[in-house]
Amino acid sequence: MNQPALSTSRQRQLPPDWVPGEFPLRNAWLPVSNSRHVGSRPTWRTLHSRPVFLWRQQGKLTATEFHPAKLSDKRQAASEFTAGSGYYPVLERYGLVWVWYGNPDDAHESLVPNVPYIPAEGGLPAYMSGHLHLNSCAELAMENLLDLTHSDFVHANLIGDEISEQDEITVDTTSETITMVRTCRGKTAAPIMQKAGGIKAKTQDLRSTIHIYVRSHVALVYSRFIPGFDVPLLHCSTPESRNSCRVNFIMNTGAAKAPFRYVMPQAGYMVGAQDNSMLRPQAPRYHEQIERRDLNSRFDAATTQYRHLVQQLTARQQQGDFAYGSDANISGDKTALLRIGMPI
Amino acid sequence: MPTSQHSDWWAIALSEEVSGDKPLGLRCGDDEIVLFRGDDGQVRALENRCPHRRVPLSLGKIKPGGRIQCGYHGWTYDGDSGACVVIPNLRPNESISPRYRTEVWQVCELHGFVYVTPSNTSDEAALATPTTAPLSPVYSPGSREFYGRVTLGVGVDHFIAALMDGPQLLLAASGVKLTGDVVADPYLDNGKLVTRRAAVWRGQPGFDAFHHQYPLILTLAITPGSGEVSAEIHTPEDELVAACQLAPIGAARGTTSVCWRSWTAANPRGMRPGLVAMAAKAGIAPLQVRRQVDWEKLGGLLIGPSRHWPVANSETIRLLSVS
Ligand code: FES
Ligand SMILES: [Fe+2]
Numbered sequence: 001m002n003q004p005a006l007s008t009s010r011q012r013q014l015p016p017d018w019v020p021g022e023f024p025l026r027n028a029w030l031p032v033s034n035s036r037h038v039g040s041r042p043t044w045r046t047l048h049s050r051p052v053f054l055w056r057q058q059g060k061l062t063a064t065e066f067h068p069a070k071l072s073d074k075r076q077a078a079s080e081f082t083a084g085s086g087y088y089p090v091l092e093r094y095g096l097v098w099v100w101y102g103n104p105d106d107a108h109e110s111l112v113p114n115v116p117y118i119p120a121e122g123g124l125p126a127y128m129s130g131h132l133h134l135n136s137c138a139e140l141a142m143e144n145l146l147d148l149t150h151s152d153f154v155h156a157n158l159i160g161d162e163i164s165e166q167d168e169i170t171v172d173t174t175s176e177t178i179t180m181v182r183t184c185r186g187k188t189a190a191p192i193m194q195k196a197g198g199i200k201a202k203t204q205d206l207r208s209t210i211h212i213y214v215r216s217h218v219a220l221v222y223s224r225f226i227p228g229f230d231v232p233l234l235h236c237s238t239p240e241s242r243n244s245c246r247v248n249f250i251m252n253t254g255a256a257k258a259p260f261r262y263v264m265p266q267a268g269y270m271v272g273a274q275d276n277s278m279l280r281p282q283a284p285r286y287h288e289q290i291e292r293r294d295l296n297s298r299f300d301a302a303t304t305q306y307r308h309l310v311q312q313l314t315a316r317q318q319q320g321d322f323a324y325g326s327d328a329n330i331s332g333d334k335t336a337l338l339r340i341g342m343p344i
Numbered sequence: 345m346p347t348s349q350h351s352d353w354w355a356i357a358l359s360e361e362v363s364g365d366k367p368l369g370l371r372c373g374d375d376e377i378v379l380f381r382g383d384d385g386q387v388r389a390l391e392n393r394c395p396h397r398r399v400p401l402s403l404g405k406i407k408p409g410g411r412i413q414c415g416y417h418g419w420t421y422d423g424d425s426g427a428c429v430v431i432p433n434l435r436p437n438e439s440i441s442p443r444y445r446t447e448v449w450q451v452c453e454l455h456g457f458v459y460v461t462p463s464n465t466s467d468e469a470a471l472a473t474p475t476t477a478p479l480s481p482v483y484s485p486g487s488r489e490f491y492g493r494v495t496l497g498v499g500v501d502h503f504i505a506a507l508m509d510g511p512q513l514l515l516a517a518s519g520v521k522l523t524g525d526v527v528a529d530p531y532l533d534n535g536k537l538v539t540r541r542a543a544v545w546r547g548q549p550g551f552d553a554f555h556h557q558y559p560l561i562l563t564l565a566i567t568p569g570s571g572e573v574s575a576e577i578h579t580p581e582d583e584l585v586a587a588c589q590l591a592p593i594g595a596a597r598g599t600t601s602v603c604w605r606s607w608t609a610a611n612p613r614g615m616r617p618g619l620v621a622m623a624a625k626a627g628i629a630p631l632q633v634r635r636q637v638d639w640e641k642l643g644g645l646l647i648g649p650s651r652h653w654p655v656a657n658s659e660t661i662r663l664l665s666v667s
Contacts, residue, residue, distance in 0.1 A: 149417045278416045285398035295395045297431045
């Protein structure tokens with residue numbers, strides 16, 4: 001029985017398009033866990049389908065390829081990611097545990113992304129952080145962050161509609177980062193700010209700056225609402241596999257009013273579920289047999305540039321170049337770039 | 345009413361399943377289709393994939409004027425042409441390239457089924473006027489109608505073959521026991537492949553030392569190409585006891601999704617056909633696709649008349665016609 005097919009009309013010969021999540025970018029610190037989830041009993045995470053065991057040995061943070069009980073038996077099977085030792089380079093910063101994914105010889109503290117609004121030593125209250133599992137690769141999750149127009153449809157109940165008097169977006173890139181600044185005037189006030197933050201105004205001015213460290217899949221999202229509060233969010237989409245990523249997020253709402261201060265970080269769980277409802281069915285379609293490229297509107301400038309950046313990094317790494325570009329400035333202070341404390 | 349001798353049309357849904365409230369995402373072979381009913385009552389069918397970021401359009405919303413809006417970023421498509429007609433937040437003077445469109449399927453609703461056939465989107469004329477239409481099924485419900493959808497863990501070709509070789513494993517009849525006994529070799533009738541099986545009244549003896557003929561006949565008429573099946577149970581006097589129209593479609597992972605509608609004669613003659621009709625009035629479907637299949641038995645089912653099916657395309661039809 002022959003079922004109908006549209007296939008013939010679709011076939012077109014094009015150079016291969018980017019398939020998100022296909023190439024694991026190397027030589028980057030990846031935040032794998034919230035610090036407080038790692039104790040003396042080993043826990044485990046996955047990085048690009050490789051197991052990472054985490055525990056504290058007499059207080060010393062340790063990350064290995066194998067469970068500590070099996071470490072001596074299995075050490076011969078250790079990979080290049082631990083230079084055959086079984087031990088990954090690991091450190092703690094901003095209340096997160098970061099594992100180096102790449103050549104251990106290249107692991108330097110200076111390559112840990114800077115997060116200016118979270119204390120380097122961590123210690124923020126537990127209610128400000130959370131973790132999610134998304135059914136898409138890290139790249140699609142990052143695109144979702146850079147993509148503003150979906151909020152109107154996917155997150156409208158929290159963030160409000162996208163109606164504003166004035167809405168400006170700028171996008172800047174370096175060889176390792178992408179920065180998007182959005183400035184809105186007279187934007188419909190976010191329902192969650194009205195309900196939990198005591199904001200009476202119908203409209204707000206908003207400046208939202210998103211700065212992404214592409215290799216680490218780490219995003220700084222700093223939003224300032226007037227009237228309202230600053231919402232400083234650290235959003236990490238750590239690649240677990242080609243089909244999944246783990247989101248560790250920290251929202252430093254310490255300066256905001258209660259109950260908004262407590263409610264807003266927890267809204268991350270709802271936002272995550274809403275995004276996943278689109279990411280889950282979207283993700284497998286980047287593996288279609290017949291290639292058809294995504295169509296873009298002018299609102300997709302940021303995601304298109306992000307894709308371009310990932311493709312460039314991928315191309316460089318495929319040729320064996322894992323060095324950070326001179327314009328990278330990964331650990332430099334990003335306070336000014338995020339315009340923290342500056343008027344809208 | 346559209347009629348055609350050759351069917352490129354596929355019954356992929358029941359009319360009742362396609363509403364004006366929520367789009368319906370379906371699989372048809374390798375293709376994914378979204379069906380929705382516009383405010384004019386017409387069913388539209390598009391590829392279930394937004395060309396913006398590939399999200400299924402079935403997660404979106406039906407909009408006035410036969411349009412559907414994607415649930416991710418709100419791009420909106422015209423259900424008739426597939427053209428993207430709205431990208432939210434564009435300025436009034438910004439236009440959308442005609443290149444921005446999704447694939448369209450032609451739709452036809454007939455006898456409680458929704459039929460689709462691929463459209464050649466580059467040919468605007470073909471889009472406007474359907475050239476062929478579904479082969480009209482044998483359909484004359486005279487009584488209360490039943491319908492349903494069942495997904496079975498067997499591929500569509502095997503489903504049809506098994507239906508020919510052991511209909512009792514896949515169909516359940518009210519008051520009637522279907523048997524595995526063949527009554528006639530498959531033959532061609534009006535372009536359909538027809539096969540006949542024996543059936544008996546439940547609780548009554550069948551063919552044995554004391555009964556020299558079966559009391560009932562199950563006729564299966566298969567439309568080559570689409571695989572639609574008309575199943576009817578008759579008495580030897582040609583009195584209709586129960587009918588069922590089946591539309592099997594190959595779904596994901598080798599499964600088959602079968603839409604079916606079933607009915608009895610309006611004024612059945614005889615006590616037992618009358619009982620089946622009464623049971624139908626009380627809510628018992630006269631003939632339906634089983635939800636629970638005995639896979640053990642299906643796996644052991646010997647090949648019978650289906651020998652004629654796997655190649656039941658134009659070639660088989662030609663061979664059967666001359667024999
Ligand atoms: S994926 Fe459909 S509008 Fe973006
Ligand atoms: Fe989102």
